[in-house]
Amino acid sequence: xxxxxxxxxxxxxxxxxxxxxxxxxxxxxxxxxxxxxxxxxxxxxxxxxxxxxxxxxxxxxxxxxxxxxxxxxxxxxxxxxxxxxxxxxxxxxxxxxxxxxxxxxxxxxxxxxxxxxxxxxxxxxxxxxxxxxxxxxxxxxxxxxxxxxxxxxxxxxxxxxxxxxxxxxxxxxxxxxxxxxxxxxxxxxxxxxxxxxxxxxxxxxxxxxxxxxxxxxxxxxxxxxxxxxxxxxxxxxxxxxxxxxxxxxxxxxx
Numbered sequence: 001x002x003x004x005x006x007x008x009x010x011x012x013x014x015x016x017x018x019x020x021x022x023x024x025x026x027x028x029x030x031x032x033x034x035x036x037x038x039x040x041x042x043x044x045x046x047x048x049x050x051x052x053x054x055x056x057x058x059x060x061x062x063x064x065x066x067x068x069x070x071x072x073x074x075x076x077x078x079x080x081x082x083x084x085x086x087x088x089x090x091x092x093x094x095x096x097x098x099x100x101x102x103x104x105x106x107x108x109x110x111x112x113x114x115x116x117x118x119x120x121x122x123x124x125x126x127x128x129x130x131x132x133x134x135x136x137x138x139x140x141x142x143x144x145x146x147x148x149x150x151x152x153x154x155x156x157x158x159x160x161x162x163x164x165x166x167x168x169x170x171x172x173x174x175x176x177x178x179x180x181x182x183x184x185x186x187x188x189x190x191x192x193x194x195x196x197x198x199x200x201x202x203x204x205x206x207x208x209x210x211x212x213x214x215x216x217x218x219x220x221x222x223x224x225x226x227x228x229x230x231x232x233x234x235x236x237x238x239x240x241x242x243x244x245x246x247x248x249x250x251x252x253x254x
Contacts, residue, residue: 024214030111033116034107114167173209
């Protein structure tokens with residue numbers, strides 16, 4: 001009768017699974033960049049009430065937040081080749097849909113999913129900035145871009161970091177679904193290793209340990225960034241005039 005649990009197999013499989021951690025981190029990083037850029041654009045379109053874009057952004061966020069990530073990955077996997085094929089027929093282009101690397105589908109699907117949740121966190125953080133400071137910045141002649149860069153962004157970032165950190169952790173865990181579109185990451189590697197010895201519980205414990213360690217240090221890094229930002233934050237006593245503080249900030253940056 002065989003072992004119920006093979007500890008030696010788990011230890012032996014661990015480094016083989018760990019070799020694919022860079023793939024998981026690459027997916028996380030690229031998807032995070034897509035999510036932050038698109039999320040910021042959606043948030044700004046809502047805050048500034050930009051016609052059409054605001055409605056499109058709200059519809060996009062509602063759709064993504066109500067759609068399972070696996071469904072979005074499959075929509076991306078089958079939808080992108082279909083759209084490219086449509087372009088080929090319509091405009092006579094020659095896109096080779098078979099040459100698209102599986103990683104691209106993971107980047108797009110996870111990035112689009114991340115953007116919807118990031119937009120909510122970013123919008124909430126920007127709207128939490130004291131309106132008096134924004135008005136004071138405009139009153140001393142700051143442009144909209146200067147106000148955003150020197151007044152809004154530093155304060156909004158401090159507010160947004162905890163939520164964005166949690167979102168990155170969720171994104172890391174979401175990469176475990178990339179294997180469904182033939183991406184060989186740590187989850188796919190674990191399935192391969194487990195099938196060789198029919199020892200799946202052992203390899204999934206390996207995967208759980210790897211994901212836990214990565215998420216643990218990601219959370220610690222987000223906390224460290226938040227603390228550093230708070231220490232460098234310009235503290236404004238309640239009795240001080242916001243115009244005076246904005247003027248000091250403006251003089252330091254000109």
